[in-house]
Amino acid sequence: MRDDTRRWTEADKRHCWHPFTPQAAWTAGEPLVIVRGEGAWLWDSEGRKYLDGNSSIWTNIHGHRHPALDEAVRRQLGDVAHTSYLGFANPRASELAEKLCAFFPAGTLERVFFSDDGSTAIESAMKMAIQFRQLTGEAGRDGFIAFDQAYHGDTLGAASLGGVSRFHDRFRKHGAEVTFVAGMDALKDLPGEVAAKAAAVVIEPLIQGVNEMRPWPAGMLRELRQWCDATGVQLILDEVMTGFGRTGRMFACHHEDVIPDYLCLAKGLTGGYLPMAAMLTTGRIYDAFLGDDSRAFYYGHSYTANPLGCAVALASLGVFETEQTLERLQPMIARMAERLARLKAGHPRVHEIRQCGFVAGIEIRQADGTPFPAAEHFGARVCTAARDHGLLTRPIRDTIVLMPPLCTGPDELDHAVSALDHALATT
Template identity: 45%
Template sequence: MTSEEIIHLDRRNLWHPFTPNSLWLDPSFTPISIASGEGPWLISTDGKRYLDGNSSIWTNLHGHRHPKINQAIRHQLDQIAHSSFLGLTHEPAVRLAEELLRYVQPAREETPGLRRVFFSDDGSTAMEAGLKMILQSFAQSGQNQRTQFLSPDGAYHGDTVGAMSLGHRDSFHRHFRPVLFPTKKVMAPSCYRCPYNRAKPENADARSYRKCNFECATLAEESIHQAGDRLAAWVLEPRVQGAAGMVMHPHGYAARTSAAARKVGARVLFDEVLTGFGRIGSPLACHAENTLPDVLALAKGLTGGYLPLAATLATEEIFQSFGGDPSRTFFHGHSYTANPLGCAAASASLDLLQSPSEIIQQKRLIQNLTTLATSFWTHRHVGDVRQEGAILAIELVADRTSRSPFSSEKRVGARVCQTAREFGLITRPVGDVLVLLPPYCTHPDELEKMVSALHQAIARELGP
């Protein structure tokens, strides 16, 4: 099919996620149809090449069409594509669980920690499984009263009803509030927009010059303490809240607040759907915070960004609370749980992640990103430039001195990213926060091209 034919049929039959219909169907807007990929490049049906600046919505780790992952999927396809995981098992799942547990906890034989892997399909289902595990586990351990969940403002854990309930993104969730179960929130640990940060804006990551007494952590600790023995779990995207606007936490926040949750006997549920698999520079954000949760949700990069597969890891204590009478079964699962193709891709991806050459590549990418990030301060509408590992966020503001945002109707972030396509870059903003989150294989020259495309797009939309 030609590009025109694809777009015509798409507009006639399809419905896209997180996409305003009016914009998608606007004749003055031309959607891009992707035909293939190669490393960090996406190639359109009409032959244009674009750099994949957000790793295909934060999923791709090693680039597109990686020979090792392709080979692992092909090899598995020659055995079987899928069989049920209800009452059956298979080698790809068993192998992956073993590798995943070792990746999460290299010294697991010596220490207690995450010991069980429950597979599902995506980030939302990983979180849904996690919250249900926690509730049922408490109910089966004589603590029925533990039904409260607490998480930071702006939290996003996916679009299923349970995952939405744990989140605090009103623009996404407001229509569903009447059917969501009530949860509580604390202020987001966002240094750039923190009412307790007395520092004047500087040309640096707001976390590096913050003047405060770490009130965000103290307030969270107080809320956790108040919830006491009614708290089921403290739920956190450690280090980076992606959909909140790549809000990057002051280091130590996850560790302090998790310790507070443990003190009141609650579970710690980490959502590392975005931060997992090296994205913030360490294997997982919980490693950087030196704090293992009781339940850990992984998805997006689990398969290297090739196939939908997710995992919820839990402690042995939680697993054991489902033992005994069959009525204590975890009545939860999906038709495609532990899909063998997904498991094979994930094993290949984990292997790559730990190979010396990939580790060097990833370190180089992070360093180059740090160097290039400073260039964004030349734009007067850049208010904050923050980086955590291989994630770079550039927050656009109407006024740098007062940190005042643009009105949301202007859709400044979306316009800049749309224009960036003309300069060969595909990425997606979160509100007015521009995001660069490239595959680890991105070459220094390609990274420079991504940064240059963003500069040109900002200049076109907001002036030099």
């Protein structure tokens, strides 16, 4: 181990606290220290090279050190790194809001509320939905409907929408009032008084991420929009993971031509460069907040509409156009399906492949189809073994996530699947 690696890991173990990480196990191990990236690749402090198989926790879009994105940050630094958005505007935020709204038909999603991350995008949508009801004479509609095994973030309001017990149960009583349903049939069977009391329903469109990458049935999102229209329940779409090309379209809701009341974006918004979020909503909702001070939306963050984040987000949207990212992605989506089908055919422990666009979950079970005992952490062991073959990714329980940057080429995708192949064979 190099001296600098040892120094960094020792300082980490003494002082750092990692998210979603049992710290006792972490401090007993030898963590990788990532020091450099380029394209779809990352290097650790020991000089080893890995494909970024989960896009640095689902954020990176066009690859690391993309020249256009790097230049956008440098150019903005030449002007100013940050200015307040409370009482002031800035050019990049104005341009970015205009670009985001242009992805949707005129007169639909036409207002953008910026914040810091996916959790705060959801939080702002929840608060806005509640206040909208108060301002329009429906103060009793303050509940929410969410789906079993959903994940929408970890701030207290967003966490209350989460259906994953190990993440959210200990905080359940401190959040919003939420009714959970398994799917559309259960939603339609809810007592009328539940829908009548609900401000909004929240969903990850097309595919649930933390629920081991489980896609929704085709047409479900359109059916949900129709149910909302019939009941007066507003629709919040959590596209924190699915936005910006992951599903093969710019946004997942484009697949079924659905316009939500609130659209929450983060992760890939800046191409994976800087923390930033945006929540889009309609002119009708915005207009309800107009008037005297008592109607204002008193919610925000110090780094709202940070100029650096807005600049690199604009550059990322530009790369989608100049590099024809979505067009180039289509054959890669097909290649991923073909390569993962071959992986499943070659390994009896690959129980199921779940894919939506350029996002895949590879569920591992015992050869007889039963799950591995949780204490074995089999998925984590496979991912650790994959490092020896040049792939970094993380499991969700025993489902291995494969979600590389959209810039990943055919040979790089083959490398990722081959690494999983070797890891499965040796674990």
